[in-house]
Amino acid sequence: MKILLIEDDSAIVELLSETLTAHHYTIDVATDGQTGLTLATDWEYDLVLLDLLIPRIDGIALCQQLRSQQFQKPILLLTAKDSSADIVKGLDAGADDYLTKPFELSELLARIRALLRRGETKLAPTVLTWGALQVNLESAQVLYAEQPLALSPKEYSLLTLFLRNPQRTFSRSEIIDRLWSIDACPGEGTVTNLIKDLRRKLKTAGMQTDLLETVYGMGYRLRSPESSAIQTVLARYQKTFASRVDRLEQDIQFNPSKAAQEAHKLAGALGSFGYEIGSKIARSIEHLLIEERSRSQITPLIAQLKQELTKPPTQINVTQPPQTQAAKVMLVDDDAVTLNLLSDLLCSCGLQVTSVQHPEKFWQTLSMTQPDVLVMDLEMPNLNGAELCRDVRQHDRWRHLPILMVTAHTDARSIQQAFAAGADDFIRKSLIQPEFVPRVMSRIDRSRLQAIQS
Known part of the structure; x- marks a missing residue:
């Protein structure tokens, strides 16, 4: 300012x-x-x-x-x-x-x-946010993924300039006018270097998407946080994956049946967050546990999985579809991390989301929510998603309800099982980020069009 x-x-x-x-x-x-x-x-x-x-x-x-x-x-x-x-x-x-x-x-x-x-048209916030980035204007503290981020005074001023003006494009000369006094006007190259330094610090802190985008011939602007829901949830849960692998390792030793369930959930969560190789390793661990193989075969896979989690996840660019007319989505998954990701993605598009983590509450929630589309995991402990989908289709009230299946399984048998049970669509958890929201929107729009035509 x-x-x-x-x-x-x-x-x-x-x-x-x-x-x-x-x-x-x-x-x-x-x-x-x-x-x-x-x-x-x-x-x-x-x-x-x-x-x-x-x-x-x-x-x-x-x-x-x-x-x-x-x-x-x-x-x-x-x-x-x-x-x-x-x-x-x-x-x-x-x-x-x-x-x-x-x-x-x-x-x-x-x-x-x-x-x-x-002076703002509406009450100005004291904390500016962009995905997992938070800037407290009163304390001048900057956090990314809840961790302090040290910025120089000029980097801080540049960051707040764009966060305060998310719709505006600033040329280099305009940035100079706003950030430097008349007595100390630098060249435009200084602005370029300042933007590079800010981008570098944000990337080092873990931000996968460039905060500022270059508008060629005009200057710079704040990138629309299309994937901010993903970034926020990723930052919140990324550090939990290592502890989940440690817990899986303990369960393998003391509770193998529980370990198989945890490996299944971990495979889905890792795939959803861009750890596709880690997801495949967790899937292999699950199969070995189900087949009751010896721990000597599983131990190397645990080590590989820990190594994969030290690498950054695959960066996936998400195109945010336009917000649709108010619609209700019901999510069913036994993994809280996956539920949070899916819910944030859908809520960012203006959809009303109801999440169900415990399958025993399924029918009661379905009747109370009356969703426009149902999204559920194909396999959950003590519950087969395909069988549940088949049961839903047998009810006259839900016979035409759009159902989308999500799963970490990629084999043809699982896909055939889902469609045979009456699912309208099927998506692998490793493809959730780029494809999930457009497919849900498409099912909602198609269902509404069919209702009008009928």
């Missing part, structure tokens, strides 16, 4: 400049009213700090001239005059707030934050 300080007292100028810069504001200084008027009308600022007693044009007259020229940004008066008449005169001239000298710097900062929030 860029502030114009119009003040002729050099000591106050130095104090306020250092304080505001330390809080990530960019400051331009004018020591008289005429210079302040020129800067305010020729350059873009987010707020003006204006002293009343300044040479050439006093603060009251300057405030009046700015408002007469349709200057809409907040103006905060700084004055040694504390009489009611002087305060009323300043506010009537067009100021938004006032602060009498001497003042506490903490109060000045609080009033600046309040005025900047007031």
Whole structure:
């Protein structure tokens, strides 16, 4: 955020400049009213700090001239005059707030934050988010996946500039105007390097998608967080996969039947999050456990699986379809991680989602929800998704309900089993990210079209 300080007292100028810069504001200084008027009308600022007693044009007259020229940004008066008449005169001239000298710097900062929030068309958040990235504007703390991210003051200012203006494209010269004072204007190459540095730090922190995209011939803009749901859930659960493998290893030793179920769930979750090789390894472990093979055959696969989890998952670009008219989706899966991923993906498109992790609640939830589409896992412990699909099709009420099966299985037998049971579509969990939402949307649209035609 860029502030114009119009003040002729050099000591106050130095104090306020250092304080505001330390809080990530960019400051331009004018020591008289005429210079302040020129800067305010020729350059873009987010707020003006204006002293009343300044040479050439006093603060009251300057405030009046700015408002007469349709200057809409907040103006905060700084004055040694504390009489009611002087305060009323300043506010009537067009100021938004006032602060009498001497003042506490903490109060000045609080009033600046309040005025900047007031200038928004809606209540401005104190925390800006983009996927798993969080920026606390009050503490200036930046987190990615709940971990602190150290940025330089200019990197922080660049990041907040784009997060505050998600729909705007900034040229290099506009970025210079917003992030640097007039006395310290760098070349456009400095902006290019600054953007490279920010991208590098975000990538090192784990962000898979570039936050800023280049608009050739125009500048840069904030990338639409099309896959923010994936990034958020991935960041939240990525670290849990290693502990799940450790738990699987313990279950193999002490509870093999439970281990087979955990391997099955892990195979699906890993595939959903881009660990396709890890998913195949977990599937092999599941088959060996079902066949009651010796642990000596499973141990090397556990080691391979741990090694795969040290690698980054496959980056998958997701195209966000347009939001559809309000529709309800019911999800059935025994794995909480997969349910969270699917739910976030669908909710980001404006769909109402009801999740069922415990199959015994299936029929009650189905009757209460009355979904427009049903999405469920093909195989769950103590429940066969194909049999459940067949039971749904036998009810007159749900005979035409679109059903989409998801599974970690990729063999032809599983696919045939799903369609034979009455499923309308089938998707592998390793392909959930790029294909899942479009297929659900397609089933909803097709069902509505058939209802209209009938």
